[in-house]
Amino acid sequence: MPDKNKADIHRSEQRPEFWDLSMRCCQLAGAVDICFFLIFLWLGSPILAWVNVISVAMYVYAYQAFRRRRNYLAVMLIRIEVLVHAALGTLLIGWDSGFHYFLLMFIPALFASMHRRSAWIFAICLWAYYVGMYVLMWFVEPLQPIAPKALLYVNIFNFTVVFLMFAYLTMYYVVTVTRAHRRLARMATTDPLTGLFNRRHMVALTEKLLAREHREPGNLSLMLMDLDHFKEINDQHGHELGDRVLERVAELLHTQGREQDFVGRWGGEEFLLVMPETDPIQAVAAAERIRAAVQALDWSDLQPGLQVTLCVGISQLDEQESFSSAIARADRALYRGKAQGRNRVEQAVSGEVDPAQADLLT
Numbered sequence: 001m002p003d004k005n006k007a008d009i010h011r012s013e014q015r016p017e018f019w020d021l022s023m024r025c026c027q028l029a030g031a032v033d034i035c036f037f038l039i040f041l042w043l044g045s046p047i048l049a050w051v052n053v054i055s056v057a058m059y060v061y062a063y064q065a066f067r068r069r070r071n072y073l074a075v076m077l078i079r080i081e082v083l084v085h086a087a088l089g090t091l092l093i094g095w096d097s098g099f100h101y102f103l104l105m106f107i108p109a110l111f112a113s114m115h116r117r118s119a120w121i122f123a124i125c126l127w128a129y130y131v132g133m134y135v136l137m138w139f140v141e142p143l144q145p146i147a148p149k150a151l152l153y154v155n156i157f158n159f160t161v162v163f164l165m166f167a168y169l170t171m172y173y174v175v176t177v178t179r180a181h182r183r184l185a186r187m188a189t190t191d192p193l194t195g196l197f198n199r200r201h202m203v204a205l206t207e208k209l210l211a212r213e214h215r216e217p218g219n220l221s222l223m224l225m226d227l228d229h230f231k232e233i234n235d236q237h238g239h240e241l242g243d244r245v246l247e248r249v250a251e252l253l254h255t256q257g258r259e260q261d262f263v264g265r266w267g268g269e270e271f272l273l274v275m276p277e278t279d280p281i282q283a284v285a286a287a288e289r290i291r292a293a294v295q296a297l298d299w300s301d302l303q304p305g306l307q308v309t310l311c312v313g314i315s316q317l318d319e320q321e322s323f324s325s326a327i328a329r330a331d332r333a334l335y336r337g338k339a340q341g342r343n344r345v346e347q348a349v350s351g352e353v354d355p356a357q358a359d360l361l362t
């Protein structure tokens with residue numbers, strides 16, 4: 001493939017929203033030009049009517065070019081159409097027709113599609129073109145004038161179209177940018193496989209909670225969970241099936257928490273459930289419920305006979321204790337559960353881990 005084409009395709013994959021918006025512009029502009037064709041036929045201005053047929057053809061072609069990702073060609077077609085159409089409309093029926101309003105639509109498009117320096121150069125050229133046309137029409141009479149009332153209607157129509165297009169495109173742009181922001185925020189805070197919060201976000205959420213907890217101590221419980229013999233599941237049935245197991249367990253954990261709890265993927269096959277306002281008895285009961293629910297999961301659709309269990313380590317935040325220290329205690333409890341045969345819930349001992357060592361674990 002020639003390098004130029006490759007570069008064009010590469011550019012087309014950047015800022016997809018802009019190209020999507022450009023395709024919408026083609027549809028809108030094509031529809032407006034069909035209206036113009038009918039209006040100018042009715043007003044008895046056949047040259048302008050047929051100019052609009054050419055314009056519609058150019059927009060159809062530009063739209064097809066966008067679909068084939070030939071964005072450079074499409075953008076050139078649109079630019080030529082708008083520049084020539086505005087100039088012809090103005091020359092034929094006068095400045096008061098308002099065809100020059102369409103040139104203003106270029107300004108945001110230039111800055112959205114080009115490097116800043118090129119955009120400024122084009123914007124200055126556009127300004128010169130606009131002012132040149134205005135000055136020219138001071139000295140030249142329209143070549144195919146229409147009745148003053150008709151001119152007023154054309155002006156109002158053009159103004160309204162540009163007004164609506166600006167409003168619509170701005171709204172579309174804002175919606176697209178907001179959606180992109182949300183997508184980025186979701187990607188930054190969730191684990192792509194399970195859809196649960198990722199470790200970084202869990203730390204951030206819990207730290208926030210801890211700040212409140214240290215001001216007004218309550219009962220904050222941490223539940224660290226780790227699937228048993230997960231390496232064997234991967235080794236015996238494949239990594240793909242291992243991923244499905246993680247997804248299904250994550251789904252279950254997501255449904256088990258209360259409204260104030262939050263759950264995330266802490267590591268490979270480790271999960272963390274943070275439970276505010278939960279005393280040790282409630283935490284153990286919740287952990288037992290989860291342990292039993294995981295054990296009871298039905299895997300027959302994925303791998304008949306598969307059995308999945310997990311161990312849970314629970315810790316309660318001690319007064320003025322750091323998050324990493326509480327997690328480290330839960331981790332110790334968890335591995336006690338592993339050592340005692342797995343598929344178990346274990347409670348951490350208060351003050352079990354030296355907070356200095358605990359920092360190494362998060």
Ligand SMILES: Nc1nc2c(ncn2[C@@H]2O[C@H](COP(=O)(O)OP(=O)(O)OP(=O)(O)O)[C@@H](O)[C@H]2O)c(=O)[nH]1
Nearest residue numbers: 226227228229230231232234239242243268269338
């Ligand atoms: N399929 C899959 N496997 C993962 C993922 N992340 C980590 N693992 C695997 O999880 C396994 C964890 O194994 P170990 O740490 O030895 O623990 P285990 O086999 O569960 O043993 P115990 O925890 O002692 O019961 C490793 O084989 C990792 O490759 C993942 O996203 N998908």
